[in-house]
Amino acid sequence: QKEVEQDPGPLSVPEGAIVSLNCTYSNSAFQYFMWYRQYSRKGPELLMYTYSSGNKEDGRFTAQVDKSSKYISLFIRDSQPSDSATYLCAMSSSNTGKLIFGQGTTLQVKP
């Protein structure tokens, strides 16, 4: 079993839809959770960073962490064609500092 599981998709939605992206993990030591967006042939861009459980909102993006279920989510409201990219979840614990990534979910937002 991988430490972090993420459905690779692809996920296709119409413009304006609410998108839900999810990851599950097995290591209870993870405390720091990140979501990245990666366009083709580019480095990942940090979207959200959260510590422990709870919600965090930034513009159209909302990140949720449920440590009891070992489940994290990223919601994108009013999705735009420019949101079409691969979304990667990542997490780490304080003892190693290493980021462990999910496989990434490919999202396509159709105009």
Added chain:
Amino acid sequence: GAVVSQHPSRVICKSGTSVKIECRSLDFQATTMFWYRQFPKKSLMLMATSNEGSKATYEQGVEKDKFLINHASLTLSTLTVTSAHPEDSSFYICSARRDRVAEAFFGQGTRLTVV
């Protein structure tokens, strides 16, 4: 967010030669830098973790004599691919963190092609 600059963005080299890739944190001091390799349509594979002033820690299966990592200052880490072969062709990406618990910022990536 903080800025991490990676150079070059693209390099083509002949088989048997060495290639150096630089990763710089432009507006913060990075105590830890990471080097990843990414294959097409795949996630990032961690190659090694480098802490400023100490030897890099390599992941299992990564040849440390082939992929030389130096983290000489708090703003610069380098990855040297020695005696490159076509199977080393890939997308290499660095990331930097202020400390173990801070968010990680990524460089733009380097596409290496060995011919």
